[in-house]
Amino acid sequence: MSAKDIANKALEQGKGVVRLAPNWVPRSFCVPGRRIKLHPDDYYAMGGERGGIDERWFSSTTPADNGPLTSKDEGLSFIVFEDGGKVEKVRLLDAVAELKGEIIGERLWKEHKRWPMYSKFFDNKGALPHHIHHRDNHAALTGQLGKPEAYYFPPQANNYGGDFPYTFFGLQPGVTKEQVRKALADFEKGDNKITNLSAAYRLEVGTGWDVPPGVLHAPGSLCTYEPQKASDVFAMYESVPHHQVVPKELLWKDTPEDKMGDVDHLLAVIDWDLNVDPDFAKNRFMRPRPVRPIGEMEAEGYIENWICYKSTAFSAKELTVLPGKTVTIKDSGCYGFITMQGHGTLGVWDIETPSMIRYGQLTHDEYFVSEKAAKEGVKIMNPSKSDPIVMLKHLGPGNPDLVIE
DSSP: OOHHHHHHHHHHHTTTEEEEOOOEEEETTOOBOSOSOBOGGGTTTTOGGGOEEEEEEESOOSOOOOGGGOOTTTTOOEEEEEETTEEEEEEHHHHHHHHTHHHHOHHHHHHHSSOOEEEEEEOBSSOOOSEEOOOHHHHGGGTOOOOOEEEEOOGGGOSSOOSOOEEEESOOTTOOHHHHHHHHHTGGGSOOOGGGGSEEEEOOTTOEEEEOTTOOEEOOSSOEEOOEESOOOOEEOOSOSTTOOOOHHHHSTTOOGGGTTOHHHHHHHSOHHHHTOTTHHHHHEEOOEESSOHHHHHHHTEEEEEEEOSOSSOEEEEEEEOTTOEEEEOOSSOEEEEEEEOEEEETTEEEEOOSOBOTTOOOSSEEEEOHHHHHHOEEEEOOOSSOOEEEEEEEOTTOTTOOOO
8 A cells, every 4th residue: 555545544544543653762872761661671672883772752753863873764653554453554754745734734734844843752861961952043054953842751751760860951140152162172172061051950750841942951861751843953062971972973963064163153053042041940941731720620530731831833731531531632733642641542542551562562552633633522531440541742833722921
C-alpha cells in the first residue's frame, strides 16, 4: 500500500485517532536515566558508539540531528495500521503531507504546511551542558527553524531525581558580554566554567519551565516531558559538565560556514535581555493551571490542567480521568498524547501504560488525535476502581483554547 493508503486506512480504523509506535532516540553525550520504561538490556540497543537511549520522541515529524551516524528516520514517529495480524507503518511526516487538514486541521495546514511541533521524554542521569537553541533568524542561516521549548516533570517518571535535579537557566543579572565571550573563547582550553555566570534552580516534580530560543540552559536530571517547536537546532556552550568533555564540534553545531571560529557570532545567538532578566523565575516558571474550575471537572469525572502555556509555538495539558468514570473531552485542535498511568479505552482504542518496553516493540500508550476527532470529542472510559488514567497532551501553535497571560 502507498503511504496515502496506509494513512487513510489508519485514520478510518481509529475514527480520527491514529496509533503511534515508540520512537527512541540516542544521544552520544548522555547517560540514560532509565526512567522511560525501556528494557534494561536495551538502553544501548543502537550500539555503544551511538550512545545511550535517553529520549523518546512523541508525534514527531522532525528528524533527529545526531551527526553522521544518525540512522534512517531517526526521530520520526510512525503511524501503525494493524489489520488481521498484518502490521503496516507510515511516517507521521508523510501522513500529514498526504492528509493535510484532514488530520491536523485546515488552520495549521494553511499556516505551516506541516505538523509544526513535537514532544519528547528527556531522561538523563546527569545534567546536560549549558547550551542554546537558536532563534529563527540565526537558525535560518543553516536552513533551519528556531526552537522554543518547555519542560514538565511528570510524577509518574520521577521516582528518583538522578544525579543533579537542578537546571541552570540564563545568566545572572550583572554578567557582562565580555565575561561570556571569554568563556566561549576558552572552550577548548579545558573547563570554561560558563555556569559560574548562571544560576541553578531546584526542579520540582509536577511543575515546569518555559524556555524561549536564545536562552542558555543546562537541563537537570529529572525525567522531563518536553514539548517544543519542530526543530533540533542547538549548540553546546559549556565545555566540561560533570567531568564529561564536550566535543568542540558541538560548540559550533548549526553555525554557518562563514561564521565558523567567530566567537562574536556565538555571542549574538544569545538573547541577552531574556538571559539576564532579574525576574527570570517569575516569568518562566509554570505551575499547573486548571482548564476549568476543578470542582466542575471533578463532578464530570476528570481533571485537566495546562502544564505548558507560555509559548505561542505549542502548548501541553495533563488530563486525569478519575477511576470508574467515563468522560468525553473536546479540544479545538489536533494533538498527540502519551499515556502515563492507568488503562482503559479512548474511542475505538484500548489504551494502557506499559511497565516495560523492548526496543522495537509496539505499544498502546501513544496516539495522535485529528482536529475533527478532537472537536467532536473523544470518549475515554476508565474501568479501574482505584487507578486514574493520566495522559500528557501536546498541542500545536496558536491553540484557540489557550489564553497566554
